[in-house]
Amino acid sequence: MANKSRKDEMLRVAQYPLDWLEERSGLIGGLKYFLFRKVPRDSGWWHTLGSATLTAFLVQLGTGVILAMYYKPNPNDAYESVQHITNDVTLGWLVRGMHKWGASVFIILLFFHMARVFLFGAYKYPRELNWIVGVLLVPIALLEGFSGYLLPYDQTAYWATVVGININGTAPILGPFLASFLRSGSEIGGDTLSRFYSLHMLLLPGAILGLIGLHLYLVVRLGVSSPPWSEEAAGRDRDEAPATPGSGLVNPSARGVSRRPD
Amino acid sequence: MEPHEGQDKPHLPPPSLWPVGFAIGVVCILVGLIVSWFAVAVGAAVTLVFGFLWVRDVTGDYRRREIPAATVDAQGGAESATTGAPAIPASEGEAAMPPPEPGERFDRNMFLEGATLGLGSVIAGIVTVPILGFAIGPVFEHKHHHEVDLGPIENFKEGQFVISTFMLDPSEGEITRRTAFVRNNGFFKGKPSFTILSNRCVHLGCPVQPNGPLFENRKVQQPTKAGDVTLIPVLPAGGFGCPCHGGQYDQEGNRTAGPPVRALDRYEFYIRNGRVSLGKTYSVADVTGAGASAQIHKYKLAGPGQHVDGPEQIFYPLQPPS
Numbered sequence: 001m002a003n004k005s006r007k008d009e010m011l012r013v014a015q016y017p018l019d020w021l022e023e024r025s026g027l028i029g030g031l032k033y034f035l036f037r038k039v040p041r042d043s044g045w046w047h048t049l050g051s052a053t054l055t056a057f058l059v060q061l062g063t064g065v066i067l068a069m070y071y072k073p074n075p076n077d078a079y080e081s082v083q084h085i086t087n088d089v090t091l092g093w094l095v096r097g098m099h100k101w102g103a104s105v106f107i108i109l110l111f112f113h114m115a116r117v118f119l120f121g122a123y124k125y126p127r128e129l130n131w132i133v134g135v136l137l138v139p140i141a142l143l144e145g146f147s148g149y150l151l152p153y154d155q156t157a158y159w160a161t162v163v164g165i166n167i168n169g170t171a172p173i174l175g176p177f178l179a180s181f182l183r184s185g186s187e188i189g190g191d192t193l194s195r196f197y198s199l200h201m202l203l204l205p206g207a208i209l210g211l212i213g214l215h216l217y218l219v220v221r222l223g224v225s226s227p228p229w230s231e232e233a234a235g236r237d238r239d240e241a242p243a244t245p246g247s248g249l250v251n252p253s254a255r256g257v258s259r260r261p262d
Numbered sequence: 263m264e265p266h267e268g269q270d271k272p273h274l275p276p277p278s279l280w281p282v283g284f285a286i287g288v289v290c291i292l293v294g295l296i297v298s299w300f301a302v303a304v305g306a307a308v309t310l311v312f313g314f315l316w317v318r319d320v321t322g323d324y325r326r327r328e329i330p331a332a333t334v335d336a337q338g339g340a341e342s343a344t345t346g347a348p349a350i351p352a353s354e355g356e357a358a359m360p361p362p363e364p365g366e367r368f369d370r371n372m373f374l375e376g377a378t379l380g381l382g383s384v385i386a387g388i389v390t391v392p393i394l395g396f397a398i399g400p401v402f403e404h405k406h407h408h409e410v411d412l413g414p415i416e417n418f419k420e421g422q423f424v425i426s427t428f429m430l431d432p433s434e435g436e437i438t439r440r441t442a443f444v445r446n447n448g449f450f451k452g453k454p455s456f457t458i459l460s461n462r463c464v465h466l467g468c469p470v471q472p473n474g475p476l477f478e479n480r481k482v483q484q485p486t487k488a489g490d491v492t493l494i495p496v497l498p499a500g501g502f503g504c505p506c507h508g509g510q511y512d513q514e515g516n517r518t519a520g521p522p523v524r525a526l527d528r529y530e531f532y533i534r535n536g537r538v539s540l541g542k543t544y545s546v547a548d549v550t551g552a553g554a555s556a557q558i559h560k561y562k563l564a565g566p567g568q569h570v571d572g573p574e575q576i577f578y579p580l581q582p583p584s
Contacts, residue, residue, distance in 0.1 A: 016324070075437040159468055163506060166466040170567035172577035179565055180401050186563075186584035187430070189437050191400075 033220075040226030046120070047224060049113040054212065056106040060144075063099040064201060071151065073197040075190045078153035103145055110141055122225040130218040137211050140204055147200035150193065161196075162188060278319050283312035404583045410540040413484035415454070415533060417493050418446040423472065423513070425494040428540070432488040441469065442529055442540065443502070445513075450554035457553070459515045460527040460543055463504040467566040470511065470526065473500030502526070514549040514556055523569050525549055528558070547571040 022028040039047070070089055072081040085092040114134065117123055123131035150161040165188075169179030184191035290305025410428050418424055423445045430438040440460075447455035461470045474497040482493040501512040510519040515526030525548050530541035547559040547570050561570035568578045 076435065159506070163466040163468060166566040169565040173579065176565050176568065176578060176580070177402070177582050180582040181398065184401055185405065186582070187438070189434055 037220065037223065039224045040230055042227060042230050043224055044227070046116050046227070049109060049116050050219075053106065053109040053113045056102055056109050057208065057212070059098060059102045060106055061205065063095050063102065064205075066095055067099055068201055071197075073151070073194050075153065075193055078151065078193060082152045082154075103148060107141060107145060110138065114138070120225065120227055127218070127222055127225065130215060130222065133211055133215045133218065137208060137215070140207050140211070144200060144204045144208070147196045147204065150196045151200065153193065158188070161192075278316065280312050280316035280319055284309060284316055287312055402582050407542055408488070409532065411486040411488060412444065412491050412538045412540060413482075413486055413493070415446070415536050415538055417482055417484060418444055418456075418538065419495070420446045420448045422446065423496050423498055425472065425476070425496050426491060428486075428491045429489050443472065443496070443498070444538070447554035454533050455554040456531050456538065457514070457556070458529040458531055458540065459502070459511075460529060461502075462527060462566060463506065463509050463522060464517075464524050464526060464545075464566050465504060465507055465509045465520070465522040468504050468506035470502045470504050470509070472496045472498035473503050473510075474498045514552050515546060516549050523567060523574070524571070527563065528560075545570050 070085045165182045184195045287309030294301030427441045443459040445457040477495040484491045508520045509522040525546040545561045545564045550557045569575045
């Protein structure tokens with residue numbers, strides 16, 4: 001008996017800091033609300049592609065921040081600093097490799113995720129807005145790839161960027177101006193590199209982070225949709241009355257408000 | 263989880279001096295790290311003692327928690343005792359204000375809302391406009407073009423193409439290194455004539471290569487005020503070709519095959535004191551004839567891939583300043 005109350009006391013002490021945080025911020029409850037959501041019983045591996053894409057992006061974020069500590073974005077030093085990262089800095093080859101190959105992984109997973117959402121019909125009511133946000137994320141992610149490609153500043157990077165910018169330049173009416181904007185003038189120069197660097201590490205990742213936030217908010221609010229072969233209604237709450245098989249979405253508009261944690 | 267019903271009651275720990283002593287102890291440790299180990303020891307002792315007292319003070323309430331919070335009630339009672347009567351809510355008594363209808367708007371309310379939004383937009387505009395101007399404006403400013411000195415005219419044998427690489431703007435360095443194919447056409451109506459083709463493919467801007475042998479043994483490193491100019495004679499018997507997407511041009515720069523939409527761009531040139539120098543670049547729709555007597559259909563410089571003549575030119579009505 002005494003032993004048990006001792007254990008309770010210990011638990012209470014361990015719980016105290018969490019309660020302290022929860023009472024003042026609601027963060028613990030918020031985290032639980034975010035993590036312990038109800039998902040359809042027959043959601044499976046296909047539904048992990050979104051999280052996988054997010055993870056790939058976070059890897060890019062982490063490795064990119066570290067690479068920025070060693071990279072020098074001016075035309076005379078850029079190539080040398082990338083060589084330095086690859087050959088001299090401890091584990092530089094690994095982090096640069098993660099960033100370089102991770103970029104492709106991110107884009108590939110992005111398209112797999114998009115294909116899954118499309119083929120499962122998960123973009124349908126009430127999730128149309130989330131599809132739109134996702135579609136906005138695609139060109140920004142591709143621009144990340146384009147702007148990052150110049151940064152090693154070797155021959156491939158330089159001429160690929162020349163060609164890429166000139167492709168933009170052939171767009172009707174505004175194309176020449178868009179090309180000038182990307183080039184930071186009529187010719188590629190030192191400003192082009194720092195412009196691409198700024199876009200690559202500040203503007204575009206910021207935009208991606210903002211849109212991912214919106215994307216996740218909508219996922220949490222609307223719930224995960226069940227696969228097309230499911231007997232369950234898409235995104236049904238566990239405590240709702242069981243829907244008749246194949247009846248589709250049940251009362252989706254009430255879902256967001258009714259789903260507070262208890 | 264701690265009870266939430268206490269939210270509207272004062273929930274602060276009583277003021278305490280212990281954290282001040284704790285902070286002084288920490289400062290003492292940090293200063294001691296530089297000054298002397300003795301100070302570190304004193305600081306550590308002070309930190310420990312005051313830290314212990316602080317924690318004891320803060321957790322005192324928690325440790326006495328089993329006792330019902332009668333003190334709070336006593337306080338409330340004391341308050342009403344001093345005022346003599348319980349406070350009258352604003353919605354009761356003679357001076358009562360009617361509770362506002364839900365959704366009712368007041369002039370002041372709307373004014374404040376408008377002022378917040380309006381001032382906010384003004385401030386946002388004041389901040390954003392110069393930032394955008396800074397990001398976009400410099401891109402479209404006219405740049406001053408330097409003439410590029412290629413050295414004495416004797417370096418260019420008549421009828422011979424020479425691959426000339428030079429820096430467009432030495433102050434910006436190697437990044438502005440460009441290549442042109444220069445051919446001396448001799449004299450035309452008493453004036454020197456040159457064909458100077460830019461090596462930028464007019465498909466998408468890759469570097470065009472001569473289709474023929476280079477005479478590296480006759481290479482000239484010509485020093486000029488704007489750094490070295492490299493001159494390599496070449497015989498582009500098969501014209502010029504682009505390695506990227508296979509665009510082909512003849513010796514006058516006319517497109518012969520592949521995706522380019524016009525002829526190669528050309529440089530204006532000047533002869534001053536027996537030296538050749540390059541001026542601005544211009545675009546060429548096509549060239550009829552060859553050499554000194556060629557007819558060049560000249561246009562303002564356009565980007566690669568952009569039509570300067572024919573019906574497609576309507577897609578590119580304006581060019582940014584270059």
